[in-house]
Amino acid sequence: xxHLLKLEDWSTEEIINTLNLADxxxxxxxxxxxxxxxxxxxxGMIFEKSSTRTRVSFEVGMTQLGGYPxxxxxxxxxxGRGEPVEDTARVLSRFLDAIMIRTFEQSEVEALAExxxxxxxxxxxxxxxxxxxxxxxxxxxxxxxxxxxxxxxFIGDGNNMMNSLIVGALSTGMSFSAACxxxxxxxxxxxxxxxxxxxxxxxxxxxxPMEAAKGADVVYTDVWASMGQEEEKKLxxxxxxxxxVNSELMTVTNDECMVLHCLPAHRGEEITxxxxxxHANEIFxxxxxxxxxxxxxxxxxxxDGKSRD
Numbered sequence: 001x002x003h004l005l006k007l008e009d010w011s012t013e014e015i016i017n018t019l020n021l022a023d024x025x026x027x028x029x030x031x032x033x034x035x036x037x038x039x040x041x042x043x044g045m046i047f048e049k050s051s052t053r054t055r056v057s058f059e060v061g062m063t064q065l066g067g068y069p070x071x072x073x074x075x076x077x078x079x080g081r082g083e084p085v086e087d088t089a090r091v092l093s094r095f096l097d098a099i100m101i102r103t104f105e106q107s108e109v110e111a112l113a114e115x116x117x118x119x120x121x122x123x124x125x126x127x128x129x130x131x132x133x134x135x136x137x138x139x140x141x142x143x144x145x146x147x148x149x150x151x152x153x154f155i156g157d158g159n160n161m162m163n164s165l166i167v168g169a170l171s172t173g174m175s176f177s178a179a180c181x182x183x184x185x186x187x188x189x190x191x192x193x194x195x196x197x198x199x200x201x202x203x204x205x206x207x208x209p210m211e212a213a214k215g216a217d218v219v220y221t222d223v224w225a226s227m228g229q230e231e232e233k234k235l236x237x238x239x240x241x242x243x244x245v246n247s248e249l250m251t252v253t254n255d256e257c258m259v260l261h262c263l264p265a266h267r268g269e270e271i272t273x274x275x276x277x278x279h280a281n282e283i284f285x286x287x288x289x290x291x292x293x294x295x296x297x298x299x300x301x302x303x304d305g306k307s308r309d
Contacts, residue, residue, distance in 0.1 A: 002301045003113045003120045006106070007130040007167040008193065014300075015134070015171055022138050022289070022296035029064065029292070036066030037299050041097040043067055045123075048074040048103040053263065053290055054123045054131075058100055061295040067302075070096070089116035098302050119301035121294075126226075129160045132262050133168040135293040139286040140218055143258055148173030153216035153253070155179050155209050155243055156270055157236075158186035161222045161262055166194050166203070175202035179212035181239045209243055216253040220260045221245045221270045237269070245271040258282050 004010070010018075028035050043062045047055065055071065062069035077088065085108050092099060093116040101109055102123035113120040122130055141147055152169045154162050158180050166186065169176040176198060185191070185205060194203040206212050213219060224240040225233045245259060259271075259279035267273040276283065 001117075001119055002304050004130055004297055004301060005109050005113055005120060005122050006128045007133060007164050007171070010130075010171075012171050012173075015137070015168070018134060018293070018296045018300055019138050019141060021299060022134070022292045023142075025295050025299075026289070026292040034066075035064070038062065038097075038302055039066035041067040041302055042095070043069050043298065043302075044072055044092055044096040044099045045069055046072045046074070046077065046099060046101040046103065047123075048101070048108075049124065051102055051124070053287060054102050057290040057294055058123065058298075061291050061298060065295055065298060067097075067298075085111045086115035088112075089114075093117040098298070121297060121301060125160065127160055128164045128167075129262070130164050130168075131290065131294050131297060132161065133164040134297065135286060135289040136165070136220070136260055136262075137168055137172060138289045138293050139260065139282065140258065142285065142289075143282060144217065150217040151175045151177065151215055151254075152218045152220060153177045153179075153213045154220045154222075155212065155245055155249070156221050156240065157224060157226070158184050158190075158205075159222065159226055161220075162186050163190050165220060166190055170194065170197040170203060177203075177212040177216070178205045179207060179209040179243060180205065181207060181243065184239065209249055210252055213249050214252045216257055218258045218260060219245055219250070219253060222262055223264070223266055224270055240270070243270070245275055247272065247274060250275060260286050263287055 025035060045058055059069040089112045096118060098119040099112060100121040100123045101112060104126050106125045106127035109120060109122050109125055137147060144150060152174050154165055162178060163186055166176055224236045259275060259282060261271060261283050265271055265276055267276055
């Protein structure tokens with residue numbers, strides 16, 4: 001049984017195979033070729049954090065694959081009233097074919113996988129966002145024609161996005177640099193992953209955005225205060241002043257450098273309106289690719305990698 005709990009669990013081969021399948025499914029969708037690969041299967045979608053892109057992309061994707069998506073908010077579940085997650089996992093495993101969950105604690109996702117008997121897909125936790133990064137890698141490969149040998153630069157918080165981007169970039173042969181303020185670095189084990197897979201200068205985290213962006217092929221940013229951190233907004237605005245993707249930063253990147261953002265974007269904070277609009281085509285293709293990448297994840301997990309055998 002195959003899960004997507006965090007990107008560290010997947011090999012480079014598994015990541016590339018999923019990107020290849022995502023490309024194929026996107027082609028088929030654009031050309032009106034049906035691919036009912038999950039006909040008769042049901043996906044439970046648990047949302048303890050609200051979402052626009054995650055809900056719509058998974059719901060539409062599951063429908064296009066011929067399956068049935070079932071939306072479950074925390075208000076609808078006993079898990080929101082104190083039922084142990086291990087009991088929820090065992091009950092839902094008897095009704096559903098897979099679960100996608102968007103929640104706070106990574107431990108909740110891991111517990112669903114441990115106690116359930118169906119595939120579990122991480123739609124976002126405070127620790128990581130693997131589905132978004134698969135869509136990001138898909139987009140980079142579309143525009144650049146490759147991943148290996150490119151340099152990705154992240155400007156901002158050492159949050160769930162940076163955690164997964166470090167893993168995704170280094171696992172596929174990219175180098176990775178980031179700029180973030182002291183006190184907002186990724187967790188130590190992610191830094192250790194970076195050092196291990198990004199030897200020979202392929203991995204660095206600095207405090208100067210211009211230094212991090214030098215020679216970048218892809219610049220990535222995210223909001224300064226993620227969902228659940230609203231009370232820290234003023235503090236973070238002060239800490240991240242200067243950590244902005246703007247026209248000055250783009251002067252030190254490589255020619256034809258891409259800009260990506262997982263959205264929603266706060267123009268004038270982490271990115272200027274000028275740079276955002278100049279790269280809107282890349283950013284909204286990235287947003288669309290959530291649909292195609294997640295369809296590939298659903299097929300890989302719900303058919304145990306045997307989708308086209």
